[in-house]
Amino acid sequence: MTDACMYGFREIKRCRSAAMSLQLRCPLYQLALLAAAAATVGCGGPRAPAAEPGQPLQETLQLIQQRLASLDDRVQQLTRMVSQDNGGGGAAESVRQCALSCAEGRDCLVVDYRAPDNCRPLEKLATCDRAGGAASGYFVSVAQTCARTCLQLLRQKPSSRDGLYHLHGLTEPVFCDMSRDGGGWTLLLTANSQDGWSLDTLMEREAARPALDHNYSILQHADSLKAAGKGARFQYRLEAQAQSGRGRWGGVWSAPRSYSFTHQLTNQTDVRLEDRFDNWKYDMNSIQQRLPWVNAGGYAGGKPLLTTSDQWRSGAFWGTLVTRPEQRAYRHSPWVYGTAAQHSGTVLYWLREEPAS
Structure with missing residues (x-):
């Protein structure tokens, strides 16, 4: 032929x-x-x-x-x-x-x-439900219209501002921080009080109403958001006392991509502090050097739900993001002992799947 x-x-x-x-x-x-x-x-x-x-x-x-x-x-x-x-x-x-x-x-x-x-x-x-923004009369690449994370959105449009955005793969909007620490941060959790927290609400709470001033969580989606990155490590950010100002009593860390946001053990300790907010140091009475882990009930009587602590003997749980409602000694969780952030206040937990630059 x-x-x-x-x-x-x-x-x-x-x-x-x-x-x-x-x-x-x-x-x-x-x-x-x-x-x-x-x-x-x-x-x-x-x-x-x-x-x-x-x-x-x-x-x-x-x-x-x-x-x-x-x-x-x-x-x-x-x-x-x-x-x-x-x-x-x-x-x-x-x-x-x-x-x-x-x-x-x-x-x-x-x-x-x-x-x-x-x-x-x-x-x-057809798989992108929100493929808007295409130039008039033309199709454009799904990769350009269907971002899966806040960082992808920021890279597509560097002028993006802080606020709510729809991400491909999620049915509800997310809150994106496009301005602080390089931008491109996806809000995973806001702990504004102890009320209503449980293992179930820790995974998802008020998913349709992401905000910095009321209880909210999409922790169950964190690993899929993290998977959008291409590097060996992802970044996460913790902020405490957020009701009084941003970028306080926490920092920016990186962790191996294999780590999970819903892990229930204390062994995810290969985390690197890249930027520290305020004057604190790793200690048994402070934030500890590990990715926050989900306490399914065996530690400290199940009082801390999401914590960096592993003080099994003392039962203390400083460096905790979310505490069960029955523990009323702190507003709203024990954070850094002997400082202005002894009470955590509002805690914000963020993800960026890779460095912004």
Whole structure:
């Protein structure tokens, strides 16, 4: 079989793929590609006109090339029409090549064909519920419209401000801190009081109402948010006494990507303090050097729910983010003994899946 024939059948195969993944009107598109195969010497079905006796082979090849060129124009025109019917923009260079490249991708649904350098297989746009913000009349990359974390949003739009945003993969909005400590922080938890906390509410609480001034948690989603990072370590940030001001009595840490935010043991200790807020130091009566862990009930009578402490013998639990309602000795958790932050006040717990820079 000739190279030209192989080309025709490859195009047909791609068109069939496009019918499934691009949702194109493939019958027209496929007919055009079938014609390409039919116009090629050696392919089954209708053939190109046979050369007259003595006609030079070069003339036959020229005839085939002319028909293929005409077919290419027609395919490009059909592809534009199909793309426009599916919500795409106007004509652009290499639109046919762009559509075919999309057809080769298993998860490709649409193509961005504003320019050749923008043409690449995209993830399924249909899986992104909030793919707004596209330029008028064009599809854009899902990666550019469906950020999974606050840091991804900040990188796409550096002018983003602190506030509520929708992230791909979450049904509820999140609060993003786009300004402090490099920006791109996703709020995981706000502990504004002891009321209503339990193991269940620690995992998710008031998920539809993220804020810095009332109890809130999406801790159950923290590991999936963390997974969006590409580095070996992620970052987390703790703030206490947040009702009086931001960036107090805590700091910024990094931890191995393998660590979990819902871990129930005290052994996640390979954490590195990268920035300290206020004057405190690691101590049994202070924040301790470990990722906050979930106390399922065995430690200190189950009073601390989310803590950095491991003082099993004394039963003290300084460095605690969230305390059960029945423990009323602190407002709202024991934090750093003998300081202005002996009572934690409002605690904020943040995630950034990798350094901002």
